[in-house]
Each structure stands twice: as structure tokens, then as C-alpha cells.
Amino acid sequence: MEREAVPLNKQAVIIGAGFGSLSCAVTLAAKGWKVTVLERQDQPGGKLQRVTEQGYTFDRGPSTITMPHVFRSLYELAGAQMEDYVELYELEPRTRNVFADGHMVDLSRDTAYMREQIAAYSPDDAGRYDEFMAEAELLYRLSEKQFLNRLLLSWKDKLSPALVRDLLRVRPFLTLQSLLQRYFRHPNTLAMLGRYATYVGSSPYQSPAIFAMLGHVEAKLGVYGVKGGIYKLVEGLVALARRLGVEIVTGTEVTGIAVAGGKAEGVETSRGFYPAQTVIAGGDVLSVNRMLLPESSRRTMSDRTIGRYEPSLSGLVTLAGVRRKYEQLLHHTVFFPEQYEPEFRDIFEKRRPPQNPTLYVCHSGYSEPGMAPVDGSNLFILANAPYLNSGCDWARETEVYGRRITDTLKSFGIGGLEQAEVLQRYTPQNLAADTLAHRGAIYGISSNSVRQTFFRPANRSREVQGLWYVGGTTHPGGGTPVVSLSGRLVGEHIAGES
Numbered sequence: 001m002e003r004e005a006v007p008l009n010k011q012a013v014i015i016g017a018g019f020g021s022l023s024c025a026v027t028l029a030a031k032g033w034k035v036t037v038l039e040r041q042d043q044p045g046g047k048l049q050r051v052t053e054q055g056y057t058f059d060r061g062p063s064t065i066t067m068p069h070v071f072r073s074l075y076e077l078a079g080a081q082m083e084d085y086v087e088l089y090e091l092e093p094r095t096r097n098v099f100a101d102g103h104m105v106d107l108s109r110d111t112a113y114m115r116e117q118i119a120a121y122s123p124d125d126a127g128r129y130d131e132f133m134a135e136a137e138l139l140y141r142l143s144e145k146q147f148l149n150r151l152l153l154s155w156k157d158k159l160s161p162a163l164v165r166d167l168l169r170v171r172p173f174l175t176l177q178s179l180l181q182r183y184f185r186h187p188n189t190l191a192m193l194g195r196y197a198t199y200v201g202s203s204p205y206q207s208p209a210i211f212a213m214l215g216h217v218e219a220k221l222g223v224y225g226v227k228g229g230i231y232k233l234v235e236g237l238v239a240l241a242r243r244l245g246v247e248i249v250t251g252t253e254v255t256g257i258a259v260a261g262g263k264a265e266g267v268e269t270s271r272g273f274y275p276a277q278t279v280i281a282g283g284d285v286l287s288v289n290r291m292l293l294p295e296s297s298r299r300t301m302s303d304r305t306i307g308r309y310e311p312s313l314s315g316l317v318t319l320a321g322v323r324r325k326y327e328q329l330l331h332h333t334v335f336f337p338e339q340y341e342p343e344f345r346d347i348f349e350k351r352r353p354p355q356n357p358t359l360y361v362c363h364s365g366y367s368e369p370g371m372a373p374v375d376g377s378n379l380f381i382l383a384n385a386p387y388l389n390s391g392c393d394w395a396r397e398t399e400v401y402g403r404r405i406t407d408t409l410k411s412f413g414i415g416g417l418e419q420a421e422v423l424q425r426y427t428p429q430n431l432a433a434d435t436l437a438h439r440g441a442i443y444g445i446s447s448n449s450v451r452q453t454f455f456r457p458a459n460r461s462r463e464v465q466g467l468w469y470v471g472g473t474t475h476p477g478g479g480t481p482v483v484s485l486s487g488r489l490v491g492e493h494i495a496g497e498s
Contacts, residue, residue: 008275012035012276013274014035014037017038017039017046017238017248018282018283019484020472020487021046021471022241023237023483023484023491025037026077026241027487027490028491029246030079032495033495036246036248037247038269038274044238047442048061051319055372055376056422057371058229059230059364060380065088065223065480066218067482068222070485071481073488074488078244089227090224092108094106096334100337109220114219122186125183125186128184132184133220135183139210142166150489170208171208171209171210172450176194176208176210179209179212190340197211198358200443202448203344208454210453225331228368229364229368252270253270264278264467277466279467280468280494282471284436287437293464309452312441312478313384313386313443314431315382316397317426318402318424319379319424320377320420322376323419331362335409337357351391351392353401355404360381361414362380363378363379376421383401383405385427386428387428387439388432394427397427398427442478444478453477456477457469458474468490
């Protein structure tokens with residue numbers, strides 16, 4: 001089909017080239033639409049970017065991949081095979097959890113092995129593990145049925161009897177921590193499983209129990225690496241999109257969404273005007289509204305309304321290329337402090353970098369030696385941090401918090417970072433500048449309440465006909481596969497209406 005032959009009502013402009021945008025672009029193009037993707041950064045990928053220096057390769061952004069069927073379905077939708085574009089490999093064990101008391105649990109699909117590891121510090125917790133995993137699977141099945149694979153565009157959708165029934169079954173008013181305490185008592189187990197709340201930028205002490213489902217997602221459905229690095233997922237989707245005729249334009253800033261008579265007409269950019277009756281915004285919903293629309297076109301998303309949303313946590317990322325090996329590290333390793341809860345009080349109440357942070361280290365060179373020199377390690381280190389606020393000056397905190405992170409890792413035996421050949425810090429301020437993430441939040445809005453978890457900003461604009469949203473701030477939520485689902489769901493709905 002010649003692109004010029006596509007009628008105007010089957011043409012779309014997509015703002016941003018993250019996972020949600022690329023998934024939407026592939027979906028629409030596979031259904032015969034002409035699609036143009038506009039990305040302000042020099043490379044596609046949104047928050048996920050590749051960094052290479054002195055023989056070290058890093059993925060700066062998402063590093064834990066789950067639910068590979070979500071990505072595979074996009075290729076199948078386009079009549080392609082994912083394996084022709086990108087190669088995934090399952091990690092077993094999935095993640096190593098290292099605790100302050102010296103105990104360690106390697107997350108595994110093998111429940112007997114899990115019970116054995118947990119029993120080393122708590123036989124009681126080990127005895128309840130299988131029961132918890134059954135609950136986690138139930139929560140996943142309910143979520144998959146009612147939330148992950150369908151759009152909720154109207155109150156009729158949100159208040160359907162089946163949805164309300166299943167919503168009550170996932171115990172929306174019970175926090176993740178409270179659910180975990182029904183099964184476990186030891187702080188190690190509670191921290192290891194409570195950390196799933198941070199996958200959506202939230203606190204286990206405030207977020208709903210639904211996120212216990214991630215215990216099933218990781219242990220049973222699997223955690224995956226990507227050959228050549230996670231950025232290969234972006235390259236695969238870009239190649240697929242271009243094969244379908246999608247035009248991807250990088251280094252182009254969208255400066256405004258044109259609206260006339262309550263309808264989208266296209267977007268203004270640093271390279272001129274792109275006309276379109278369908279505009280899909282793949283960036284942060286709050287930033288898109290605040291920066292690209294006049295308040296007269298967003299009465300339900302006014303500046304005041306935007307200010308009432310609680311942003312998710314952010315993070316300080318350290319990329320360290322070190323000429324040494326670390327026997328303690330797997331592909332994914334998490335180091336926990338003695339007490340877990342103070343970290344979230346620091347972030348969400350005091351809005352400061354935690355005094356004793358949990359540290360996540362991705363060492364993809366563990367699985368793929370080519371990601372670092374033969375005698376070296378490529379470490380992606382993530383420490384949770386507050387979203388941007390006036391009380392936290394990153395010009396000062398980058399060095400202070402960065403040193404705290406280095407010292408903490410040294411106490412766990414991960415030393416030598418001071419002599420790293422490559423050492424880069426990436427702050428919430430950098431994230432906001434590069435991706436326009438609202439207040440530098442990684443996941444958009446937090447899931448620290450029922451409203452912000454189950455009733456996120458809608459995928460379709462209430463005021464502007466033809467304007468849609470995909471990404472972590474909108475339904476169904478944050479996390480790489482879920483963001484990709486949002487793009488596919490929106491693309492299928494738009495194409496189905498045309």
C-alpha cells in the first residue's frame with residue numbers, strides 16, 4: 001500500500017518513541033495505518049538508552065524483563081517472528097537477594113529450593129511460601145483478566161459488575177505489606193517480596209496488595225535477559241515498525257498539540273507542523289498536558305489537578321565499568337538494608353535520598369561476557385530516590401548520595417568503584433530533562449493509593465477528540481511489558497473504530 005494512498009482518518013502522529021509508543025505504532029501500522037513517530041532524543045527508547053564507553057556496554061533504564069509473551073504478540077500481530085529480531089534467554093535463578101544479616105535468597109522457579117533458602121532464617125516463613133505463591137498466581141490471573149488486557153475508557157467500563165467483583169477479590173484496600181504479613185513474619189521475606197511495589201515506583205506500605213502478583217510473574221513466568229542488552233528490544237521494535245512503513249523521526253521536539261473545535265489537528269514541532277486527526281502521546285500524561293495543551297483544552301487535567309497526583313519514586317543511577325569480577329553478583333542482585341521501611345519514609349514523607357537505601361545491581365556481563373572487557377564488570381546500579389522537590393538539590397546530592405551508595409556496596413563486598421574506568425551518574429533531574437518525566441519520576445504517578453492504582457489517567461482525552469495516551473502514567477500502569485500493553489490496547493481500539 002502506498003503511504004500517500006492512506007486516507008487522513010487512518011493517519012496518526014505519535015509523540016515519543018518509548019515502549020508504549022513503539023507498540024502502538026506497530027499495532028496501527030499492522031492494521032494499515034500511516035504512522036509517524038516523533039522523538040525529542042537522538043535515539044528511540046524513551047527512558048531506555050544504550051551507553052557504551054571503553055569497552056563497557058550499559059542499558060540505562062529498564063533492566064528486568066518479564067512477560068515476554070507481550071512482546072512476542074506484537075511481532076505475531078505484524079505477521080513476524082520475534083526471534084528474527086531479538087533473542088531472549090531465561091534467567092535461573094532470577095534474582096539474588098542479599099540481606100544485612102548475611103542470609104541470601106536466589107529467587108527461583110523451584111519452590112522446594114525457595115523453601116530451603118527461606119528456612120535457613122525462618123522455617124515458619126518457608127512453610128507458608130507455597131500458600132503465598134498460590135495467592136500471587138490468583139492475583140495475576142484476576143489482573144490479567146480484568147485490568148491488563150482491556151481499556152477502561154468510561155465509568156461504565158470501570159463499574160461493570162464483573163470488574164467490580166474481581167476488584168473486590170484483589171483486596172484493593174489491603175496494602176501489599178499487610179497481605180505479606182498474613183503469610184510471613186521475618187523482615188528478610190517481607191523486604192524481598194515487598195520490593196515488588198518499587199517496580200511501579202511505590203511503597204509496599206502504601207500500595208495495594210495486587211502487586212503481590214509479581215511474585216508469580218517473576219518466579220513462575222520468568223525473568224529474562226536480552227542478547228546484546230535490553231536496548232535490543234527497542235531496536236527490534238524499531239526495525240519491525242519501519243518494515244511496516246512507520247516513519248520514526250528523532251531529534252525532534254514536539255512543542256504543542258494543535259486543537260480546533262475540540263478536535264486534534266496535529267502537532268507543532270521544532271521541524272514544523274505534522275497534521276493528524278489522531279495524536280497519541282507516549283510521554284508522561286501529566287507533562288504532555290501541562291506542556292503541550294492550553295488549560296482551555298484540558299479542564300479535567302488542569303495544573304491544579306496535575307499537582308494533586310503523587311509522583312512515583314525516582315532514582316539515582318550509577319553506571320560503573322570496573323576492571324574486576326564480583327563473585328557475589330548474578331545478572332540481577334539486590335542488597336537490602338537492615339530495616340526496609342525507613343527508606344520509603346525518607347522518599348515519600350521526608351522527600352530526601354534514603355539514609356540506608358536498598359541497592360539493585362544489574363551485571364549483564366554475568367550472562368554475556370561481551371558486555372564488558374574480559375576482566376571487567378559492567379554494573380548498572382539503581383538506588384531509589386525522591387521525585388524532584390525543592391528540598392532536594394541534586395547539584396549537591398549527586399555526590400553525597402553517590403558516595404553513600406558506593407560505601408554501602410563496599411560493606412557488601414562490592415568494592416573498587418572508586419577506581420572504575422567508567423563512572424557515570426544519572427539523576428532525577430537528568431531524567432526530567434531528557435524525557436520530560438513529570439518531576440523526574442520514573443514511573444509517572446505512584447500506586448500508593450487505590451485511586452492512583454486502579455483509576456489512572458484515562459487513555460483517551462476527555463476534552464480533545466482524537467487525542468490518546470499510552471505509557472506508564474496511564475492505564476494499565478508502569479513496567480516495560482505493561483507499558484507495551486498500553487500501546488497495543490490503544491492501537492487496537494483506534495484501528496477498530498476507524
